[in-house]
Amino acid sequence: MKQIIVIGGGAAGLMAAVIAGREGARVILLEKMNMVGKKMGITGKGRCNITNSADMAEFIKNTPGNGKFLYGAYERFSNEDLLDLLHSWGLKTKVERGGRVFPESDSALEVRNIFMKILKKYNVQVHLNEPVTSISVQENRVVGVTTDKEQYACDAAIICTGGASYPLTGSTGDGYVLAEKVGHTITDIRPSLVPIVTNETWVKEIMGLSLRNVEVSVISKSKVQAKQFGEMMFTHFGLTGPTILSLSHTVGKLLRKKNPQITIEINLKPALTAEVLDKRLQKDFDLYSKKQLANGMKDLLPVNLIPIVIKLAELNPAKPINQITKEERLRLCHVLQHMTVTVKELRPVAEAIVTAGGISLKEFNPKTMESKLIGGLYGAGEVLDIDAFTGGYNLQAAFSTGYVAAMHAVHGDEE
Structure with missing residues (x-):
């Protein structure tokens, strides 16, 4: 035997x-x-x-x-x-x-x-x-x-x-x-299958916020290197959740290259084209035209994400919605479909x-x-x-x- x-x-x-x-x-x-x-x-x-x-x-x-x-x-x-x-x-x-x-x-x-x-x-x-x-x-x-x-x-x-x-x-x-x-x-x-640390500190402001049905892409040298659809979460150091863990394998490989410059792009509304999203935003703005911008997007986004999106679009949250220009509205649409963070590193093994x-x-x-x-x-x-x-x-x-x-x-x- x-x-x-x-x-x-x-x-x-x-x-x-x-x-x-x-x-x-x-x-x-x-x-x-x-x-x-x-x-x-x-x-x-x-x-x-x-x-x-x-x-x-x-x-x-x-x-x-x-x-x-x-x-x-x-x-x-x-x-x-x-x-x-x-x-x-x-x-x-x-x-x-x-x-x-x-x-x-x-x-x-x-x-x-x-x-x-x-x-x-x-x-x-x-x-x-x-x-x-x-x-x-x-x-x-x-x-x-x-x-x-x-x-x-x-x-x-x-x-x-x-x-x-x-x-x-x-x-x-x-x-x-x-x-x-x-x-x-x-x-x-x-x-591998590990959370990602970002350079941006604003992630701390929304730590614990989970997003569903988002599309997350890894971008390096102006090319999409990998993409995942599903759930993710913001943490005090960066990003985690199923989509992020799966993408971490690609991020890890890119980090081992010389002078890696890696960004993560989050499409908060992947089911909509840019045109349809703009129409949806116009509809909400018509509904809340007399309110401030910070109070006019609650039907579209989680409440604690709104200030971040407005900040990334470089807009004034106190600005009345009926004074928002088309160019400003399109900037918001762009951030909603191209929210970007830069990768610092992966969390330890x-x-x-x-x-x-x-x-x-x-x-x-x-x-x-x-x-x-x-x-x-x-x-x-x-x-x-x-x-x-x-x-x-x-x-x-x-x-x-x-x-x-x-x-x-x-x-x-x-x-």
Whole structure:
């Protein structure tokens, strides 16, 4: 019977341990925290966005960080395969807006508890509070793993330690160190799915304000580099929310270029053409013609956003609406569809939902997740140089790579 050691008890590690156990291996899961699945417990705001109902092409498109590497893993273990497996374990799921799949219970804890139950079913030994310090290699093959408590012999080791985001959940980049010690290359580690810091200080005046159905664009060198439609929020330092987190991947890439000049443009009324918006504004101005400008836009915008829009249009909020010129009205229309902030930086990697960068994929076989340098060494999940947008894509990548790694670790090329 093969002995397989899984390092890290996040989504990839839990799947790898369960599958290796199911396939007949003796499995030891080593987790440095006091519980497994800690980060999984906070995904989807504690509801656990397990996967997405999209097709494979959409999965690859929503994985800007080396998505094509995942073709093999998704062919072997797709979102449908994942849901079939979870349903067979008794987890009921539902599909929400944007194809996002959640447990019916809206509880990430239920997902973690089901994994714990299945680990027991397959006699997986779970060792908590036991960080791995090194991986032993002889003649280019894994022979064992050392922790701060014990040395273990093994036929295969699967690194599933996650990235460097949310360090309080245990993701502190340990896997990068372990892989580097045995000869692997680590690519530039940076935040992905992270809020954006702006140079403008007026964002503080509307911190906490959420906007829905807006179009947000990243602009650099006078070109739109990326665009998202949906929700966003202003914070004391800049911008956050689903559209911003998704765009942060593009912003991060642009920031690494020489002399980056990046702006974020917010279209508050993307459903309207400039002409239709102007007519709508004229209608409101006719209705509130005797009021001051600051009191004449309440039907169009959230109240606390009005002073900002007026300021950006360089108008006097106390000016009577019946004295607003056509040129001034068009300036307001322009700001409503081109509200612009300049990017200073991204928030730190510790605040990111996902880490971009990781163990170089050039050194791993995408069909098996096995190292090309060391036999019996596998990588799965966010520790690899893979990152995706929000929507269940990152968890599916973790589950699929964990599954593929475990199957090959147990069966080799026979499976």
